[in-house]
Amino acid sequence: TQLLEQSPQFLSIQEGENLTVYCNSSSVFSSLQWYRQEPGEGPVLLVTVVTGGEVKKLKRLTFQFGDARKDSSLHITAAQPGDTGLYLCAGGADSWGKLQFGAGTQVVVTP
Amino acid sequence: ETGVTQSPTHLIKTRGQQVTLRCSSQSGHNTVSWYQQALGQGPQFIFQYYREEENGRGNFPPRFSGLQFPNYSSELNVNALELDDSALYLCASSGGLAGGGDTQYFGPGTRLTVL
Numbered sequence: 001t002q003l004l005e006q007s008p009q010f011l012s013i014q015e016g017e018n019l020t021v022y023c024n025s026s027s028v029f030s031s032l033q034w035y036r037q038e039p040g041e042g043p044v045l046l047v048t049v050v051t052g053g054e055v056k057k058l059k060r061l062t063f064q065f066g067d068a069r070k071d072s073s074l075h076i077t078a079a080q081p082g083d084t085g086l087y088l089c090a091g092g093a094d095s096w097g098k099l100q101f102g103a104g105t106q107v108v109v110t111p
Numbered sequence: 112e113t114g115v116t117q118s119p120t121h122l123i124k125t126r127g128q129q130v131t132l133r134c135s136s137q138s139g140h141n142t143v144s145w146y147q148q149a150l151g152q153g154p155q156f157i158f159q160y161y162r163e164e165e166n167g168r169g170n171f172p173p174r175f176s177g178l179q180f181p182n183y184s185s186e187l188n189v190n191a192l193e194l195d196d197s198a199l200y201l202c203a204s205s206g207g208l209a210g211g212g213d214t215q216y217f218g219p220g221t222r223l224t225v226l
Contacts, residue, residue, distance in 0.1 A: 042217030
């Protein structure tokens with residue numbers, strides 16, 4: 001059972017378009033992390049957000065943490081084929097990094 | 112700096128057998144966590160080891176057990192394998208409370224297939 005719900009499950013867009021992935025939970029987390037996972041590889045950390053209302057930008061990626069620290073979003077501007085992958089959100093309830101993951105959003109960006 | 116490594120890469124077993132998966136943590140990290148990722152799902156937390164002691168466990172039966180060694184490498188053992196144990200097993204290391212425990216560095220995983 002995934003405590004974190006991600007939507008949509010699958011997203012297919014053309015290069016240059018924008019996209020947003022959502023991560024929602026009924027639980028409060030001390031931190032929320034976003035990962036990208038390629039086939040046959042482990043997840044790679046993109047960002048960690050810890051403060052309610054926090055917004056972080058990583059080049060064309062913008063991450064928001066909800067005020068109540070229960071939800072988050074990832075927005076990609078002008079998507080490129082290299083952004084293709086499985087995007088996972090994960091919540092940490094303490095400082096030890098025992099993470100609860102969502103089921104992931106598969107993003108496919110076609111040229 | 113060496114990243115997290117796991118062995119073997121792939122493994123095929125039959126129901127009822129036992130399996131041992133291995134993980135070498137990133138240099139300087141004293142905490143190792145294990146996750147199970149079934150096809151089409153996000154990773155599920157199995158357990159975590161800190162300085163050779165179990166430091167939390169997810170909702171997995173006792174036939175899933177682990178060890179952490181003095182050099183902070185770790186093993187995941189699964190007894191009496193079931194078909195549903197087929198998954199990608201991920202190891203993640205971190206620096207523990209003093210070293211930014213929230214930041215987990217994942218290995219490439221071991222793909223286990225149970226026939």
